[in-house]
Amino acid sequence: MNGTQFKVLGKDGKARLGRVETAHGDIDTPAFMPVGTAATVKAMRPESVAETGAQIILANTYHLMLRPGAERIEKLGGLHEFMNWQRPILTDSGGFQVMSLADLRKMSEKGVTFRSHVDGSKHELTPERSMDIQRMLDADISMAFDECTPFPATPEQAEESMQLSMRWAERSKDAFVERQGYGLFGIVQGGIYKGLREQSADALKTIGFDGYAIGGLAVGEGQEAMFDVLDYTPGFLPEGKPRYLMGVGKPDDLVGAVMRGVDMFDCVLPTRSGRTSQAFSRRGTINLRNARHSDDARPLDENCACPACTNYSRAYLHHLVKIGEILGAMLLTWHNLHYYQELMAAMRSAIAAGNLEAFAAEFADQQARGDIEQL
């Protein structure tokens, strides 16, 4: 059977407990995907990423097509072999990052031409080229090539952009080489406009995908507007396919989105924060640069089983980040990824037990009760 498979194993309100089956293994959902932009989850060995409980990572087509090149990775056996990550990989289409990073972009019906931000070399990304690159990377889940509608956008701008993405979605589907265990996800666009989101979802369902992403969020609209869109958009999508909210988010974004029926997430937040002295915890975020930690012999979180919390004091972590030691980034990244995976596992357990609402209330209460730094 071609494609990836998805099983809904349980429901609690709109939230779903599920499993995505891919060529490189299964993914329990709701799932968080750490970002491995350039074929490395920054400051982590892949073996350590697996130890945090992550079952799938995301890699970026735009970065990898430029360096080291998709053809090169294919020759070296694909991305799993290249970076020694044998679990599933999802690649984005390159559409979002070509618009935010590349120089001299020129968009047309056909696709986008641009110059590399690295060396000025000229490249083209089209739905067909994006599918080809993602195939060469050996992505278990490929994403349709789309335009991420900017925010804010008028209804007219949002519709025009969405319609282009739907035409590109069809071309992506046509160009995608079907294989067992390899899936292609479409991306719902339409900005903050319910009618457009419904039109977009309908267009994608007609084409038919292995999963459906919700794109164009987490681009500055704020959590309230995002949750508004998530109140209705999952309902436009088929029950039997996974739903992936792209580029999200903070821990409370994840909880709110899971309650609204989202199954998959990716975000640079835990890894990037790990390199900028920010740690996530049950009690909210904690800035390890703060001088108040300098004499604190307690672990970051006494209930956390990650190496940063098991082996070191806040005073030591503070020392490391204050002087810019690589080990500080290594330990805080590990902690943050561990925390994100624990949060997803806790939500899966809560859905299975039918008490996600109580879990979410307790989660919000813990975060609000305050700063771990005050404990």
Place this chain on the structure above:
Amino acid sequence: MNGTQFKVLGKDGKARLGRVETAHGDIDTPAFMPVGTAATVKAMRPESVAETGAQIILANTYHLMLRPGAERIEKLGGLHEFMNWQRPILTDSGGFQVMSLADLRKMSEKGVTFRSHVDGSKHELTPERSMDIQRMLDADISMAFDECTPFPATPEQAEESMQLSMRWAERSKDAFVERQGYGLFGIVQGGIYKGLREQSADALKTIGFDGYAIGGLAVGEGQEAMFDVLDYTPGFLPEGKPRYLMGVGKPDDLVGAVMRGVDMFDCVLPTRSGRTSQAFSRRGTINLRNARHSDDARPLDENCACPACTNYSRAYLHHLVKIGEILGAMLLTWHNLHYYQELMAAMRSAIAAGNLEAFAAEFADQQARGDIEQL
């Protein structure tokens, strides 16, 4: 019995197989100590440093007295507890680095006053203060406070500097608090002048130390001049105490020095090289930035059991270092430390088997036969 203990377990020519016993465990010699300047061996978790086989690390008094402060580390349980390294630690005296890093240094018979290169704060290092700091850090092996004689130096300059260091050595010994398993090493100075080295060694032996370091080398004199000094200096030192060559060196420096009777080494080379794309190997050094590695699916060294060589290709390591990913520094540092520990273990085996000379010849041949990149 106060101090650290040393047992000579075997000899092969001038080379010795031995064991240093300290409060935090034993060190098999010849031994290489990775440098953990600011209470972290850069880009390595301490657990990983132990996995390379390292039995002792070096930490820097100058850096730690400025940040986070020796008093703070003492309150937090000492350096072992602070950085989660439960094996032995040797600290330098601060003398070398205060002269190379601090601002507005002023040297007198009493010691050195200076301003921190970090925040301009005023500090003083004397033999007494250095002993106090190293005690607060809980160093298993403390080093006498000395002046590292600059190179080049006239015989007069070298003698004056050495005599000052000998007076400071005596004050260091007086200030050192004796405890079981904690040792104090003196440092032989005298530049490249045999007579001065002998005078210095005699002065130190009269004071009496748990071990004897050879200082003032690897400061620009070159390997030939260094080996000249090592041809005679170990012979001025007691047979029953460990000999430590400070700040050395390249792999062939280590082999040559072990053959001349040196037991302990420290150097930033394997860790610093790991952060600048250089790998050490049986076949010499290899620069992973070189474009010739970009499509090379082979491991860095197929005979090496470190994670970098076991799990990744040269092409992947090249990719990481080319784009400046932290994982590149992490993997190459691990490889280099692993290689250094393997080299020391191989020399210990060769001494035990009485064939160090053959080992050294084979080692030189392998390094000369060339570049691993050509294989």
